[in-house]
Amino acid sequence: MGEEKLVKVVLVTGYLGAGKTTLLNHILSNAEGIRAAVIVNDIGAVNIDADLIRESGVTEVENVVPLTNGCICCTLADDLAEQLASIADSGNFDYIIIEASGICEPMPIAYTISQFCDQRVNDGEAPLVIDNIVAVVDCARMIEEFNGGRNLMADDLDEDDVESLIIEQLEFCTTVVLNKTDLVSEEQVRELRAIVRSLQRDAVIIEAEEADVPLSELLDTGRFDFDAVYESAAWLDIMVNSGEHGDPELLEYGISTFVYARRRPFDLDAFADFAANWPATIIRTKGMTWFAQQPDTCFLLEQSGEQRSFIDNGQFVAALPEEEQTRVLEQNPGIMSRWDATCGDRQIVLVFIGKGMDRAAIESALDACLTDWEH
Numbered sequence: 462m463g464e465e466k467l468v469k470v471v472l473v474t475g476y477l478g479a480g481k482t483t484l485l486n487h488i489l490s491n492a493e494g495i496r497a498a499v500i501v502n503d504i505g506a507v508n509i510d511a512d513l514i515r516e517s518g519v520t521e522v523e524n525v526v527p528l529t530n531g532c533i534c535c536t537l538a539d540d541l542a543e544q545l546a547s548i549a550d551s552g553n554f555d556y557i558i559i560e561a562s563g564i565c566e567p568m569p570i571a572y573t574i575s576q577f578c579d580q581r582v583n584d585g586e587a588p589l590v591i592d593n594i595v596a597v598v599d600c601a602r603m604i605e606e607f608n609g610g611r612n613l614m615a616d617d618l619d620e621d622d623v624e625s626l627i628i629e630q631l632e633f634c635t636t637v638v639l640n641k642t643d644l645v646s647e648e649q650v651r652e653l654r655a656i657v658r659s660l661q662r663d664a665v666i667i668e669a670e671e672a673d674v675p676l677s678e679l680l681d682t683g684r685f686d687f688d689a690v691y692e693s694a695a696w697l698d699i700m701v702n703s704g705e706h707g708d709p710e711l712l713e714y715g716i717s718t719f720v721y722a723r724r725r726p727f728d729l730d731a732f733a734d735f736a737a738n739w740p741a742t743i744i745r746t747k748g749m750t751w752f753a754q755q756p757d758t759c760f761l762l763e764q765s766g767e768q769r770s771f772i773d774n775g776q777f778v779a780a781l782p783e784e785e786q787t788r789v790l791e792q793n794p795g796i797m798s799r800w801d802a803t804c805g806d807r808q809i810v811l812v813f814i815g816k817g818m819d820r821a822a823i824e825s826a827l828d829a830c831l832t833d834w835e836h
Contacts, residue, residue, distance in 0.1 A: 465587040468549045470574060471558045471679060474567045474630045475597030476623060480640040481560050484597055484672035484679075488558060491676055497556040498548045500541065542577050549587040556680055557589070566626075567594055568633040568691070575687050591685045596634035596664075597672065600653055601644040603627060606766075607656055607744065607816060624766025628745055631660045632694040635684035636667065643670045655714045659814050660745060663693040696747045696812040719820050721811045721827055724804050726753040731830040736769060742818045748811035749774065753832045756780075762811060779805020803836070 475481045488497060541559075548557050561570055571594060578589040606624045631637060637657055642650050654666055667678050692698075699718045711717065729752045746764035750771070757780035761772040778789050778796055790796055796806055813823065 466552060466555075467588045467590060468554060469556050469590055469592035469681065470545070470578075471556060471592055472561060472567060472570060472574070472594045473558065473597065474561045474565065474570075474594065474634065475638075475640075476599065476602070476626055476630070479597040479599040479602070480638070480669075480672040481597050484595070484638065484640075484674060485558060485560055487673055488676065488679060493676060495556060495676065495680065496554045497558050498554045500544055500557060500559045541573065545574070545577060545589060546581070546586070549581070549589050552587070556592075566629045566633075567596070568629070571633065571685075571687065571690070591687075593636055593679060593682045593684050594634045594690065595636045595638060595679060596630045597638045597640050598627065598631070598653070598657075600639050600641050600650065603653055603656070604645055604649050624744070625768040628660055628765040631657060631664075632696075633690055634661065634664050635690060636665050636678060636682070637661065638672065638674055639666060639668045640672050641670065642668045651710075652714045655710045655716055656744075656816070658695070659711050659716045659718065660695050661693060662695050662698050663689070696745060696814060699812045699814070700748065700810065715817045716815070717818055717820065718812070718814050719818075720748075721809065721813060721824060723809045723828075723831060724801055724807075725809075725831045726751040726756060726807070726834050727809065727827075727830045728752075728832040729754045731832070735826055735830055739764070739767075739769065740815075740818070740823060743813055743815040743823070745814040746811055749809065750811070751777075751807050751809050753834055756807065756834055756836075759807075777805060777807045779807055804834075807834075 473481050473484060485499065488495070489499070545557060548554055559570075559574075561567065571591060574589075574591055578591065582588050602623075606627065639650060639653055639657070645653075650668060657664075657666055665678065665684070667674050695718075700720060703720055727750060732750075732752070743764065744766070746762060746769075748762060750760045750762045752758075752760065757776050759774040759777050761774040763770050763772070778786055778793075781789060799808070800806060801808070813820075
């Protein structure tokens with residue numbers, strides 16, 4: 462039995478109406494003999510142009526696999542695995558292109574696919590690998606949203622914030638397609654590039670009209686590595702570099718970043734009041750928080766647009782029993798570099814990315830939420 466051919470997976474994400482299907486149809490109507498199968502995860506109707514696919518000669522229409530009424534990273538994960546395996550085992554395709562639902566987050570989808578790909582390699586089955594994650598952006602919609610517009614909350618997205626979805630899709634991708642550039646000015650395109658860079662450090666940015674992108678920017682790029690993509694989110698880079706972002710273009714458009722770090726806890730009620738009036742100039746916030754009412758628990762704060770969440774991230778090391786604390790510190794010596802004689806590893810460290818932010822005012826308001834800690 463000969464060596465199994467590697468099949469490469471391309472994941473296409475983007476908010477509803479950004480141009481994902483148009484991009485997909487461009488790939489399928491190419492004249493370069495690309496053999497591609499398609500998996501569509503659309504909550505509701507499948508909107509691939511079946512006639513175009515049938516006439517393109519690239520793939521048969523039955524190889525367009527609809528996965529509906531669920532998200533491929535959770536309720537449809539088994540269906541996705543089955544379809545990926547079936548396509549790879551057929552030996553008929555070079556690529557599998559997945560069009561994700563417009564309301565799906567890319568990281569859990571990529572994780573699901575990566576785990577499945579690794580398992581197949583370990584089992585000696587036809588190999589699969591993620592090659593590229595493409596985030597398609599509607600330029601006009603993004604300009605409106607990131608300049609304070611809040612009229613983009615479509616009827617079909619009652620609970621989720623559009624800006625939050627765009628941010629999540631930009632933070633975890635390897636290629637960004639700024640689509641519909643003909644609907645905005647050149648200056649606005651430059652501003653959008655700066656906004657993307659404020660959120661995503663490494664992804665290749667492509668400008669396009671009607672999602673017409675060279676195939677070399679979409680297929681066989683070799684751009685995807687899970688850890689590298691995760692670390693390309695700008696908030697992480699900013700935290701490591703103490704608030705310094707490497708791109709001078711950001712300042713031109715009023716985009717700034719900073720790290721808020723304190724060794725005193727927030728009063729929960731006072732911080733709730735601040736959160737109720739969260740400044741609209743803040744695009745993205747992420748980091749650890751410490752509350753006086755639960756001083757032993759580290760909470761992860763994540764904010765994108767109008768959405769905010771707090772996740773219990775476990776106990777601070779300083780709150781652990783002495784024996785367990787010693788074990789954790791031995792396994793993670795880097796914790797000692799930020800250890801305080803009084804607080805241990807208890808602290809607040811938050812990354813802020815925003816447009817037109819008043820850093821002094823935000824820090825002053827947050828400082829007013831701080832309280833003393835009885836230890």
